[in-house]
Amino acid sequence: MVLILTEADVELLANKTDWLVGIDVNEAVFREESLQHTLCPQRQIIDTMNEAATEKTMTTYFKYASVKGLGIGTKVVSVVPGNARLNKPTVPATVLLIDPVDGSSLALIGGTYLTGYRTAAGSAVAARYLAPKDSSVLSVFGAGLQARCHIEALLAVMKGITVINIHNRTVATAVALVDSLRLKYSNVRFVVVSAEEAVSSIVSESDIIVAATNSSKPLFDGRWVKPNSMVIAVGSSRPDSRELDSATVCSSTATIIVDDPGSCLVSGDIHSPLQEGVITQGDLVRLSSVVAAKGLPAGTTKKSIIVYKSAGTAIQDIGTGKMFYDLAIKSNTGVKVDL
Known part of the structure; x- marks a missing residue:
């Protein structure tokens, strides 16, 4: 079973959770990195051009990572400046978590709010x-x-x-x-x-x-x-x-x-x-x-x-995604589906 968490689900879970919880999770992620308990290959980038091939209309990043004790996964995030005119997110993203035991898909999570959340949590760690x-x-x-x-x-x-x-x-x-x-x-x-x-x-x-x-x-x-x-x-x-x-x-x-x-x-x-x-x-x-x-x-x-x-860095996406997954399981948030 795969847990689907929408952007609204993630925002709801974030608003119900003390910020210090998320900040501590992200600090733990960086601590695992300092212990060499993470893997984070260089991101892969694909640029999309307009029909005339004169201007980039979208850049998509594929980011993979594993964090000991938290899991494995990937994030796909695009930068689409033109979305602002359509009242859509200019940096839409999705996070996929993989079960570290059997390799099956564990969760598919709307990653736009998650990105903003984990970035701020990392900044708060630095400020701390x-x-x-x-x-x-x-x-x-x-x-x-x-x-x-x-x-x-x-x-x-x-x-x-x-x-x-x-x-x-x-x-x-x-x-x-x-x-x-x-x-x-x-x-x-x-x-x-x-x-x-x-x-x-x-x-x-x-x-x-x-x-x-x-x-x-x-x-x-x-x-x-x-x-x-x-x-x-x-x-x-x-x-x-x-x-x-x-x-x-x-x-x-x-x-x-x-x-x-x-x-x-x-x-x-x-x-x-x-x-x-x-x-x-x-x-x-x-x-x-x-x-x-x-x-x-x-x-x-x-x-x-x-x-x-x-x-x-994708290690934050995986750590924060796992946090939201655990919160969702405890609160019965999201929808489970069979692939």
């Missing part, structure tokens, strides 16, 4: 160990699923946050996000920042900055980032798109943490600084090493700022 303990101001670029999940996950681990600035290209989307969050977090002051000229101010006052957009160009000048702060970037996954400039991702001023070096090397946030020579591959520190050390690993120098770059 590396963000300033007295952080009070969080600024978020973007107002979609990733932005919402990051706000909620970071509030779960950084209890001192009292001000959250949200800057988004479409102001109405940011306003709608703030209106929904205010109902849940009455002790936090949410501010929608619409003016571009105000970006320098919110960046310079922030203890933690989250970039969660589909921007192809840097969102702010890295020289505005104040010392002893943390920058989290999760939106870019291709060499030709980046949210951070090379003043932010620079080995002389930033300690750079990555979830998966292979994926991050083809993300513009890391690819471009490498090409420019302001960082080297040796400057990249794995998040799994941070988890193992419960902070920066021995021999890693803490620079003026911490940059955490997430481009996605």
Whole structure:
């Protein structure tokens, strides 16, 4: 029997579960990686072109992984910018879990919400160990699923946050996000920042900055980032798109943490600084090493700022997918079918 979990099922399970549960699951995944108890081959990529073969209309990634004690599976995720015009997810995804005993299909899970959830949980793991303990101001670029999940996950681990600035290209989307969050977090002051000229101010006052957009160009000048702060970037996954400039991702001023070096090397946030020579591959520190050390690993120098770059790793998809599977079995959520 295969358990089918829709996007609505996953979101329901997430909303009924304390964020710390998901964050701890993702921390456990990275701990298993540090112990070499995971396998995660390089992702496979297929580009789809338009009829004239002049423009990419879709990029599809196939990501496989196994995590000891959690299982085996694969995730198929596509990046389809044109879906925005159709009011569909621009990053639709599906996760398949395999029974580690008999090899049969265990679950088919809608992976769009899961992706946002696990990415934010990974960022929260990084923040738990590396963000300033007295952080009070969080600024978020973007107002979609990733932005919402990051706000909620970071509030779960950084209890001192009292001000959250949200800057988004479409102001109405940011306003709608703030209106929904205010109902849940009455002790936090949410501010929608619409003016571009105000970006320098919110960046310079922030203890933690989250970039969660589909921007192809840097969102702010890295020289505005104040010392002893943390920058989290999760939106870019291709060499030709980046949210951070090379003043932010620079080995002389930033300690750079990555979830998966292979994926991050083809993300513009890391690819471009490498090409420019302001960082080297040796400057990249794995998040799994941070988890193992419960902070920066021995021999890693803490620079003026911490940059955490997430481009996605399938070990998180498998670990988080298994978590939702277990929650679904306990709550009788989803539908079981015979293939």
